[in-house]
Amino acid sequence: MRTSEVAAQARVNPQTLRYYERRGLLPDPARSSSGYRSYGSEAVRLVRFIKRAQDLGFALDEVKSLLELAEGGPDRCEATRRLATSKMADLQGRIADLEAIRAGLARLVETCDQPRERRDCPILADISDDSDKEVHR
Amino acid sequence: MRTSEVAAQARVNPQTLRYYERRGLLPDPARSSSGYRSYGSEAVRLVRFIKRAQDLGFALDEVKSLLELAEGGPDRCEATRRLATSKMADLQGRIADLEAIRAGLARLVETCDQPRERRDCPILADISDDSDKEVHR
């Protein structure tokens, strides 16, 4: 597959592929005799993964390390385990945070019908209540 | 409270307060006779909320609308409900995504002990499997 084909299937700009390549997120693809990049179909999945991970709040460098984890070279097992474990804790915290916000919104929607003045808008209170909660991520 | 006091308590740079003010996320504070900003303690909670929401992947404009929701003026109830509801769906999707990644990492960690070659590294497969899953957010 050529660049623009991969880009179209992964719904990104062709330039973005070159960019990810430079950043080391995408392996350097094979080249045709004339120098054109030639990708296999994994490339599409890879790019989609990157995009999804990004949308979940991972920076490109983090995505890179996530990919290196998935790769999991035979030797780097301990490092991998540690990184994966801490990433999981991180995710756990972020999930909890999102759920708290969701719950706040749910309460808001529920009470939205009630007499104008007796509404419950607990988002602020729930989420940033005085506790010095650590920010996750 | 003066600017730098609020900033310290919310653990942000004082400049950031001015920036949020410009962006309309923070209400314009009262001013002393000499023009110094003078904040109440809600300001700290507000800024912390903004920071947390941001860490959860909301852009400042989204945070702004979240805050407007929480505010919930008596008249804008229907709009509020719609926005809150769609934001909830969005959150639901993102939570699911995070959980999928978390599960992938868990499997990876579990199988990490096993014979080097029989490891399960399903992150890629799980997350960006061929389904054209919509990206959330």
Added chain:
DNA sequence: CTTGACCCCGTACCCGAGTACAGGGTTCAT
């Protein structure tokens, strides 16, 4: 054998979210 649609590379530009800097005013402890 040319023309339009692609590809290459390098460099430059854009946007969001801050952060810093310059030039000046205030406050307060000594």
Added chain:
DNA sequence: ATGAACCCTGTACTCGGGTACGGGGTCAAG
């Protein structure tokens, strides 16, 4: 009454993550 430590405004810079542009090569259909 002076210096450190704050505050003000406006403008400029940084950084991450792209996106566009210029100048040139390639390839297949007509």
